[in-house]
Amino acid sequence: MREIEFDVVVKAVKDMIMHCGTDLPQDTYEALESAMEAEKSPVSKEVIRQILENANIAKDEKRPLCQDTGLAVFFVNVGEEVRINGGLLRDAINKGTEEGYTEGYLRASTCEPFSRANLKDTVGYNLPAIIHFDIVSGDKIDIEYAAKGGGSENVSRACVFPPAAGKDGIVEYVKEVISDAGGNPCPPITVGVGIGGTFEKACISSKHALFRDLETKHKDPEMAELEERILTEINNLGIGAMGMGGTKTALAVHIESNPCHIASLPVSVNVQCHSSRHTHITI
Amino acid sequence: MATYTLTTPLTSEDTKKLVAGDTVLLNGTIFTARDAAHSRLVALIEAGEELPFDLEGSIIYFVGPTPPKPGDPIGSAGPTTSYRMDSFSPTMLKNGSKGMIGKGKRNQAVKDACVEYDGIYFGATGGAGALLGKQIRSAEVIAYPELGPEAVRKITVEDFPVTVVNDTKGNDIYQIGRAQYEVKN
Numbered sequence: 001m002r003e004i005e006f007d008v009v010v011k012a013v014k015d016m017i018m019h020c021g022t023d024l025p026q027d028t029y030e031a032l033e034s035a036m037e038a039e040k041s042p043v044s045k046e047v048i049r050q051i052l053e054n055a056n057i058a059k060d061e062k063r064p065l066c067q068d069t070g071l072a073v074f075f076v077n078v079g080e081e082v083r084i085n086g087g088l089l090r091d092a093i094n095k096g097t098e099e100g101y102t103e104g105y106l107r108a109s110t111c112e113p114f115s116r117a118n119l120k121d122t123v124g125y126n127l128p129a130i131i132h133f134d135i136v137s138g139d140k141i142d143i144e145y146a147a148k149g150g151g152s153e154n155v156s157r158a159c160v161f162p163p164a165a166g167k168d169g170i171v172e173y174v175k176e177v178i179s180d181a182g183g184n185p186c187p188p189i190t191v192g193v194g195i196g197g198t199f200e201k202a203c204i205s206s207k208h209a210l211f212r213d214l215e216t217k218h219k220d221p222e223m224a225e226l227e228e229r230i231l232t233e234i235n236n237l238g239i240g241a242m243g244m245g246g247t248k249t250a251l252a253v254h255i256e257s258n259p260c261h262i263a264s265l266p267v268s269v270n271v272q273c274h275s276s277r278h279t280h281i282t283i
Numbered sequence: 284m285a286t287y288t289l290t291t292p293l294t295s296e297d298t299k300k301l302v303a304g305d306t307v308l309l310n311g312t313i314f315t316a317r318d319a320a321h322s323r324l325v326a327l328i329e330a331g332e333e334l335p336f337d338l339e340g341s342i343i344y345f346v347g348p349t350p351p352k353p354g355d356p357i358g359s360a361g362p363t364t365s366y367r368m369d370s371f372s373p374t375m376l377k378n379g380s381k382g383m384i385g386k387g388k389r390n391q392a393v394k395d396a397c398v399e400y401d402g403i404y405f406g407a408t409g410g411a412g413a414l415l416g417k418q419i420r421s422a423e424v425i426a427y428p429e430l431g432p433e434a435v436r437k438i439t440v441e442d443f444p445v446t447v448v449n450d451t452k453g454n455d456i457y458q459i460g461r462a463q464y465e466v467k468n
Binding site: 053057247 | 350358359360388409413414415431462465
């Protein structure tokens with residue numbers, strides 16, 4: 001059984017959070033550069049230019065890319081042959097989150113649902129983190145992290161369709177969600193589509209789909225084709241960068257699909273703004 | 284589409300010449316308020332009580348900035364999604380405010396209030412918080428410090444870049460722009 005020190009996890013998480021707060025990942029930056037080149041609307045082109053200039057300023061001056069520094073979301077694969085020495089893995093991730101958000105001058109955006117009170121006085125700074133655990137073979141811990149903003153989360157939706165809805169039903173549903181959202185989720189967006197499983201499995205899959213590098217297509221050619229079809233349909237909506245009208249509303253569509261009940265076709269659409277701040281580390 | 288440089292407070296003369304799609308570089312004093320602050324400000328107006336700042340000609344920026352680093356007036360400060368302020372904005376415009384800065388579409392009541400009271404809804408680039416924060420020269424919390432990032436701040440901006448989304452004639456750049464680039468199947 002391999003042992004990993006509690007503080008090693010804390011530091012790894014803190015470093016990921018501080019880095020993601022100010023440095024736009026390379027895949028996102030490159031996807032935005034391509035979008036600026038391809039965009040036909042001069043207004044949307046200028047918006048994407050500002051987004052890229054913003055990324056340069058943020059990186060050079062270590063300023064947060066966006067004032068919405070998100071809720072901290074993690075997908076953690078824990079090897080069966082590893083244990084944390086000195087505390088619980090969950091506590092280490094939360095401690096790293098608090099330290100990263102505090103030391104990085106990142107905004108604490110967590111609040112109690114009804115009083116809307118900021119929880120930093122009672123629970124911690126931007127805590128608790130949203131953590132999805134899985135157990136895998138091996139003696140390593142793989143931590144995927146994303147800073148998830150509220151504007152794009154607010155337009156996300158899920159629905160359980162009858163099986164007959166099929167691919168056409170899914171395409172129409174995603175189009176409807178993105179069309180209704182317009183410029184609110186800060187396009188050019190990435191769209192995570194969770195298909196199958198149960199209601200919550202589809203939702204979690206749609207979230208995890210957003211962690212994939214933007215240029216990577218689905219391994220299954222049938223799913224890759226569906227991703228491409230949905231992407232074209234979204235870009236045909238004409239929403240454009242920040243809703244100003246244009247040809248590049250989405251940078252990518254990522255699908256994760258699962259086997260599901262014979263009675264159901266769950267579909268979840270999770271939207272990510274242009275500031276797709278995601279990274280991962282293996283310890 | 285024209286580019287203008289304007290200094291607050293704005294007058295009807297300033298706002299009536301603006302057309303959806305125009306670029307404006309804003310200068311002067313602007314006030315920040317999000318959901319919780321709007322709720323309190325509108326409650327004060329309805330109760331006939333004094334506000335923490337003068338609404339006449341004011342621009343309200345929907346923003347909750349990140350904490351400033353030592354030596355900086357403010358952290359990153361891009362716009363938040365505006366529809367959450369839709370139920371409050373007509374009251375603000377009716378009582379003298381002339382502009383709002385945010386991102387995303389507004390409801391018909393806000394657009395109608397822009398026409399009736401010569402108001403403008405400006406869009407700033409969402410997610411460009413570092414770039415926009417740099418155009419803010421000073422910031423001071425003037426009300427509701429307990430709201431943290433949602434406190435009301437008096438900020439001074441220099442050539443703060445915005446686009447006219449809704450003008451005083453009822454035009455909406457989101458509708459105009461989208462219609463231009465939509466591909467019908």
